[in-house]
Amino acid sequence: MDSRHSTVAANILLGLSYGSRTAELKKDYPQVLTLLANHFIGMEEGFAAIRKLGASNVRLRLWVEDHLLHTMTLEEIVAQSGVDDIIHPTNSPLLSPTEADVLFIPVLSLSLLSRLTQLDTGHPFVQLIVSALCAGIPVGALTLGAEPGHYRWGEQGLSQASPFLKEQMLAMVSKIESFGIKLLEPDKVGNWLSSAKAPLKKQVLTAEDIRSALKLDRTSIVLSRHAVITPLAADMAREYGIELQFK
Template sequence: MDSRHSTVAANTLLGLAYRSREAELTQDYPQVLTLLCSHFIGMEEGFAAIRKLAEGRVRLRLWAEESLLLTLTPEELAVRSGVDDHVRSSRPTPPSTLETDALFIPVLSLSLLSRLTQLDTSDSFVQAIVSALCAGKPVGAIALGAQPQHYLWGERGLAQVRPLLQAKMQAMVAEVEGYGITLLEPDQLSNWPASAAAPLHKQVLTAEDIHTAYRLGSSRISLRQQAIVTPLAADLARQYGIELQTNSKR
């Protein structure tokens, strides 16, 4: 069979697979935005993690960084990841955190890690991650690409990492974990993001928040479900004409 026929056959099988999941994809499952980076280690494990997560009751959307799209076509990405819903743009605007229930980073590359520790929100991935964290959305990452003590580094002949470089990587990983990013092992994906979906604490809106919003000229405040609004805050919001809008997403 020539390459043209092989491509047609592969696309046909892929289409059948997705159509067989059509009923599942229409369910009200959590939507997880997957940020896929290119890295010199952990790519196969990252693709396997995406496929594993896709087996659960979630809806996945894949956002691949531009450098990865230079080496893999969207069709190849769909085959390797099992996800055909892609953010399609060479320089995409980050999807709204209100449209996403969780973020998943299957390959925490050193490049992304460095930009994230610098809070470089001019980078689209960093902006999406920071926005999700600020909105209380679960963000999970598999960090073996920044953990030279992991056995995979030895298998790839990359075990000769000097102590200073290893300490730098560990410090950056610890820093982003402190931001609220959950570090995951591949065997933990069956329990995530459901285990992390509950907010760390309830949102409480006080009179001080209303005064601050009024001084800033805000006309609307978005609230999570289960948010607590103090009576004085509710009275001030009516007085200042500030709408309290409950977000239907978690």
């Protein structure tokens, strides 16, 4: 059996193993999409943060970076994270930011950090993160993987970076913070999520939006499930045959 079929079979087995959670997953909990990258430090803390989130009233989905599957199997990722709703990188369509209420980055790898600072939207994680920020969706990241001054780096024998290298890492972290990404310590993730829930995106569709759609000859508008539609916008959409779709 080739690796592609092995992956499909593994996904089927995981679905069967965790099918008992179906009723729970249907509850209207905030949806947290977790973007899991591979890195040489911070994996243990990242998985611990995911498990802690999973113990709260949220719905977790895990989008796994392809590179991570070179070092861990899907079964190992499920065991470490406690999450069985996993999006495989190679056979999933590009996700829309409206499919989640919150984005969480448990492992800020230097590769992902560098791509983020360059706004390299050719990478699917970066495209989703940038889209989420533009849509007003909260994005948080554990920064241990890019903080060479953290004691965990010293514990793993990684404390000898030059001052310039450390400066460059911290500069990149500061830059993504300026983009709107919330920088988190492992023990602050729950507090951040609680505060992020309050301003969950309230997209407002107005008559002006309908007029703009008409100018572009659009026949449908995709809205988040939290969207608010003004009465005039609803009337205009019906009048002009513009379909309002909810994600």
